[in-house]
Amino acid sequence: MVTTTTSAAPAAGHGARTRPARRPRLIAGAPVPSPAVRGLKGLVLLLCCALVVVPFLGVVSTSLADQRQITGAGGFVLWPSHPTFAAYQAIFRGGVVTRATLVSIGVTLVGALLSMVVVALLAYSLSRPGSFGHRPMLVLVLLTMLFNAGMIPNYLLIKQLGLIDSWWALILPPLVSAFQVIIVRAFFMEVPAEILDAARIDGAGELQILTRIMLPLSKAVLAVVVLFQAVSYWSAFFNAMLYLNSTDKWPLQLVLRTYVVNNAELSTGMPAESMPPQQSLQMAVLVISLIPILLVYPFLQKHFAKGVVVGAVKG
Structure with missing residues (x-):
């Protein structure tokens, strides 16, 4: 009789020491970077931040x-x-920068809101396949992204419309952006047709569908339109230089260009011996021109990436 002896495997219960699970080397399908690579990325990011902050x-x-x-x-x-703060006190005492700041704020608010309304109306009409003149109008919008009439025809058009030396000359020319129309149109086309059909069965018209269904669903993409247009209106100075003759209607960016780029003397209404340095005045005007966008952008930034990505999924 042959007896066989078998070695029992160590029990995994009492007294067994379990090894800690090893950290996986893959995260989302990509290899984990080494400490040297991570340190290099941090250094590059720090340099990029320094280039902006300094x-x-x-x-x-x-x-x-x-x-x-x-x-x-x-x-x-x-x-x-x-x-x-002598430079800021001198600037606001002179009145030129204060008046120009109010002009820029008014033009930016009116232009951005009007642009949002016009872009939403045009994009909604172009997103409906059965609307009148849908394809020709879409082609015209796309052509504006490829061709530009030029400075002289634009000036003659503004002159024929009687907008020379008017604030509307700063608002109406850049009112509609074809790029933004395409983004908002793409977002509107992603809304399921069943929702719109149900609204029509309930008796809703196209304007009610736009205001009660489409616009509440498109807050993110409309925030992108408002942000883009607000930055465009706030930063523009060339139209003001072309179409405005009265200096009391100048926006802040044209005042900034005159006193910083052209190095003109800033009128502050103060005696010459008590005037702050010219470099301080110029930099103070530049800071004042940056503050409004820095204050508004954080409130719209959370909608920025979402609005661009969602609106660009399908065209």
């Missing part, structure tokens, strides 16, 4: 510096030792 910090610091600090730093101060 010039902005220099502009703000120069606007708060006095003549001695500006001269010692060669015209660009990174950190003022004795900051002063």
